Amino acid sequence: MNQIVKEDIINILNSKTVPWEKFRGKHILITGSSGMIPSYLVLVLIMLNEINSYHIKLFLLFRNLKKAQNIFKDYLKKDYINILLQDVCDPISIDDPIDYIIHGASNASPKYYGTDPVGTARANIIGTDNLLQLAKNKKVDSFLFLSSSLIYGELTDENTTIFETDRGMIDPLDVRNCYGESKRAGENLCIDYYYQYGLNVKIARVFHTLGPFLDLNDSRAFSDICKSFVKNKNIILRSNGSAKRTFLYVVDAIEALLMILTKGENGEAYNVGSQLNEISIKELAHILIGCYPEKNIKVEYNIDPNSIAYSKMKNPVNIIIPETQKLQNLGWKEKFGLTETFTRTIDAISMTLKLG
Numbered sequence: 001m002n003q004i005v006k007e008d009i010i011n012i013l014n015s016k017t018v019p020w021e022k023f024r025g026k027h028i029l030i031t032g033s034s035g036m037i038p039s040y041l042v043l044v045l046i047m048l049n050e051i052n053s054y055h056i057k058l059f060l061l062f063r064n065l066k067k068a069q070n071i072f073k074d075y076l077k078k079d080y081i082n083i084l085l086q087d088v089c090d091p092i093s094i095d096d097p098i099d100y101i102i103h104g105a106s107n108a109s110p111k112y113y114g115t116d117p118v119g120t121a122r123a124n125i126i127g128t129d130n131l132l133q134l135a136k137n138k139k140v141d142s143f144l145f146l147s148s149s150l151i152y153g154e155l156t157d158e159n160t161t162i163f164e165t166d167r168g169m170i171d172p173l174d175v176r177n178c179y180g181e182s183k184r185a186g187e188n189l190c191i192d193y194y195y196q197y198g199l200n201v202k203i204a205r206v207f208h209t210l211g212p213f214l215d216l217n218d219s220r221a222f223s224d225i226c227k228s229f230v231k232n233k234n235i236i237l238r239s240n241g242s243a244k245r246t247f248l249y250v251v252d253a254i255e256a257l258l259m260i261l262t263k264g265e266n267g268e269a270y271n272v273g274s275q276l277n278e279i280s281i282k283e284l285a286h287i288l289i290g291c292y293p294e295k296n297i298k299v300e301y302n303i304d305p306n307s308i309a310y311s312k313m314k315n316p317v318n319i320i321i322p323e324t325q326k327l328q329n330l331g332w333k334e335k336f337g338l339t340e341t342f343t344r345t346i347d348a349i350s351m352t353l354k355l356g
Contacts, residue, residue, distance in 0.1 A: 001073075004348035005043070005212050008251045012044050013051070015255050017331040022262045024054045026141075027098050031088050031131065032105030033060040034068040036213040037146065037206065040254050041102060046075050056080065059094060061105065063087060071213065088127035098138040100261060103131050104146045107179070109218035117178035124182035125189070132193045132201075142200045144261045145190050149207040149273065149320055150180030163323045164205070164269050187269065194267040202264040204257055207273025207322045210341065211250025212348030221281045222247065229292055229346045230353065235299045241282025246274035246321050249336035249344065259330045270330075273322035277338035284342075291343055 001009075012018075028045060032038045048054040060076075061084040062068050068083075069076060076083065084092065088105040105127055107113075107120040128145065135143045153168030170177050170184065190201040208222065216227040221237070222245070228235045256272045264270060279287070285299050324334070336344075 001043070002212070002348055002351045004344055004351065008040070008211070008344075009043050009047050011251050012040075012254050013047060017333075018255055018258045019262050020048070020054075023048060023056055023100075025056070026100055027057045027059070027096055028100045028102070029059040029061065029094065029098050029131075029134075030102045030104060031061040031127070032103075032146075034062040034064055034071055035104055035106075035108070036211060036215065037209060037250060037253055037257070038102065038104035039071050039213050040211065040250050041104075041257065042072065044254060044258075046072070046078075046081075049078075049080055057096065058082065059084060059096075059098070061086065061088060061092070087123075088130060089122045090130075092130055092134050094134070094138075098134070099141045100144070101131055101135050101140055101142075102144045102146070102257070102261065103128060106146070106183075108148070109215060109220070110176070110179075111217070111219040113176050113178055117175050120178045121182040124179070124186040128186040128189050132189060132199065135201075136193060136197050136199055140200065142202065142261050143190070144257065145186060145201065145203050146257070147187050147203050147205045147269065148180065148183045149205055149271075149322065150177075151184045151187060151205060153180065161275075161321050161323045162271065164271055164326055191267060200266045202260050202266065203269035204260050204272045205269055205322075206253065207248060207271065207320060208245050209248045209250060209253045209273070210345045211253075212345060212352070213250075214345055214349065216349065222284065225281075225285055225288065226342065226346050226349065228297060229288060229295060230350050232295050232297070234297055235285045235289075236302050237281065237285065237299060238302055239281070240301070240303070241285065241299075242280055244278055244280050244321070246277045246279075247338060247341050248272070248274040248277075248334070249341040252332075252334050252336055256327055256332050259332055260327070263330045268326075270327045271322035271324050272327065273324065274334055274338075274341075275322060275324045276334055277341065278321055279338060284338075287339065288342055288346075291339060292346075
């Protein structure tokens with residue numbers, strides 16, 4: 001765990017708005033637990049045990065053992081950690097009682113939308129149903145489904161801010177929508193179980209989030225920009241860079257998810273994203289160049305509208321800015337600004353590669 005990750009975990013643990021006592025002595029299942037966001041959740045819960053003796057029992061479901069070992073290192077040997085090395089779409093068997101389930105297993109990277117659309121959809125539909133069945137059988141206190149901003153589909157440019165009640169078009173015949181469409185189906189399954197069985201489900205619609213465990217090869221523009229600074233190479237934009245996004249730092253995201261899990265209303269969805277850090281991809285690239293002048297990085301353009309990657313996997317939505325008042329009503333407040341969000345991510349990844 002490098003210094004920036006350590007600082008982040010301590011920052012989260014010092015939160016006054018997360019009801020930490022609700023985790024004491026609980027049994028918690030987290031799927032996709034070696035992913036960028038779930039891994040931070042796991043580290044926070046591990047530290048609650050290690051530092052504050054919360055006696056939490058963790059069940060970590062993931063497919064990539066090597067990746068998990070790199071993140072959690074010796075903690076995987078702790079007697080309070082139980083490893084489920086499997087696909088979330090396979091039957092899940094746990095003898096112990098389970099109090100909380102956080103479902104974060106998903107192919108979130110656009111690179112999978114073209115190479116494994118079936119696997120992407122199955123994790124969000126079949127995997128979600130597996131976990132909801134388990135949650136029903138275990139009578140869990142709370143079930144949190146990590147959904148996505150992509151469920152909003154294509155909204156008009158007038159929708160500069162996206163509310164939880166907004167609805168946009170998603171073309172089910174476009175392979176890129178394997179992710180957004182299946183997340184919608186996953187959300188509906190959650191609501192079905194809430195309605196039919198009274199299951200305590202909550203939904204977090206996660207917008208662009210980044211942090212030290214960001215996958216630099218996931219093909220999203222902001223990941224490519226971070227990769228350029230880590231590798232000391234020029235930024236190559238495959239569009240004109242006009243698309244506007246906001247970016248949330250993982251620390252703010254984790255606090256939000258823990259609050260939704262424990263304080264959110266059952267059967268409700270919450271936007272989890274930055275409402276403050278709006279910027280175009282082109283502007284972002286130039287701001288970060290100013291943060292690292294010693295790297296002498298420049299912006300280059302390589303736009304090929306005829307390429308399969310561009311035409312099939314390009315996000316058609318030009319502006320993605322979440323309204324987060326519903327989340328703020330739980331006591332959440334965004335703390336990290338745009339520059340700090342990116343420099344902490346870039347510096348942490350660079351530090352890890354240097355040490356590794």
